[in-house]
């Protein structure tokens with residue numbers, strides 16, 4: 001749709017950027033932190049692990065000063081559960097409490113709004129050993145952890161994100177990693193884990209509303225619209241199948257209090273439906289998120305299933321992610337979109353389209369908590385010329401502005417990432433940050449922070465509230 005004039009980005013728009021604890025902090029065993037499942041994962045030998053990462057744990061003051069200089073109005077980071085409750089439950093580690101208190105205060109000093117993710121893939125390993133998300137005990141542990149966070153930081157944090165990309169964890173568990181000799185749980189087990197995550201999330205949301213009257217809380221899912229490969233009706237049905245199973249089934253539960261009807265039928269028919277205990281339905285109902293946080297990288301294009309094993313294939317450029325399911329959908333190519341070096345589809349219009357769909361479905365303000373392009377950035381004469389990142393973000397911001405013009409309520413944009421962090425599968429070969437972190441896969445060097453071209457560009461965008469895009 002064309003408009004005579006476009007809407008401006010709203011006043012007070014949260015121009016931000018994101019990181020997560022395990023990818024940015026390092027200091028994996030310091031100041032009382034216990035190992036998380038991520039620390040115990042078997043890691044590809046040719047890439048950096050998460051032990052030192054970008055050393056944000058020690059350098060957060062310098063980093064936040066640089067974020068402030070870039071003009072950030074918000075900083076999205078995650079708290080490592082293993083720093084707060086090293087045994088998963090019980091004993092509170094005061095050094096961990098102090099650390100995030102200091103990070104929050106440092107943000108506030110510069111007028112940066114802290115946006116806190118409570119859980120970004122890094123379950124305490126001691127809880128994993130007791131059954132992890134397959135056990136209802138972990139729900140209780142998460143609620144205890146949530147209470148510690150809300151009690152300690154409720155007065156200083158307004159924006160809370162419950163769980164990062166629950167849909168990625170459940171649908172593509174191999175994408176996050178596996179402990180040594182570990183095996184990927186069955187689909188049945190994964191959907192039971194999913195149910196427990198949903199219960200944990202619902203209880204955390206209710207607790208937040210009870211303990212933090214000013215707090216606003218929402219889920220952070222990886223959402224993406226699907227296109228049918230052709231106008232063949234069966235392709236549209238398949239695209240809808242996967243859009244529901246991948247996205248709406250995860251977002252409906254926190255907002256509407258129950259699973260999407262189509263997804264629920266799919267789960268029942270394949271005997272994948274989780275065990276529902278007395279009180280679960282009441283627990284899920286009424287969680288009432290205040291906003292929907294959304295990570296958006298790309299769209300997918302889908303064709304009807306052929307009904308045989310040829311439906312299943314590895315995602316282009318990423319052997320960790322299998323797409324397609326017999327009798328449900330098959331991944332197809334889209335000739336109208338570009339791709340990153342890593343095979344991820346680049347689709348700014350798809351961003352607008354996804355935003356429209358999310359808003360139409362949930363009528364909640366939307367906070368973008370990830371979006372960005374991974375690339376093997378090069379440091380040349382002390383500079384990083386990442387024009388591809390500028391192009392990517394400019395196009396996505398323009399599409400987002402069109403979505404705002406369409407009537408979608410977007411409250412902030414926090415691209416991935418504020419600074420270079422460890423990419424889960426490609427270490428420091430694949431970078432996303434506005435700040436270059438000068439280290440190699442194994443040589444930590446001095447980890448100097450260097451402003452990339454995109455840093456200066458984003459600084460200008462923020463300074464005029466996106467008017468010059």
Ligand code: BGP
Pocket residue numbers: 020023164165168222295370374416422423424425426430
């Ligand atoms: C998202 C995760 C982030 C980040 C990002 C980029 O799914 O929430 O933690 O890793 O993807 O992924 P990658 O580093 O694998 O390219």
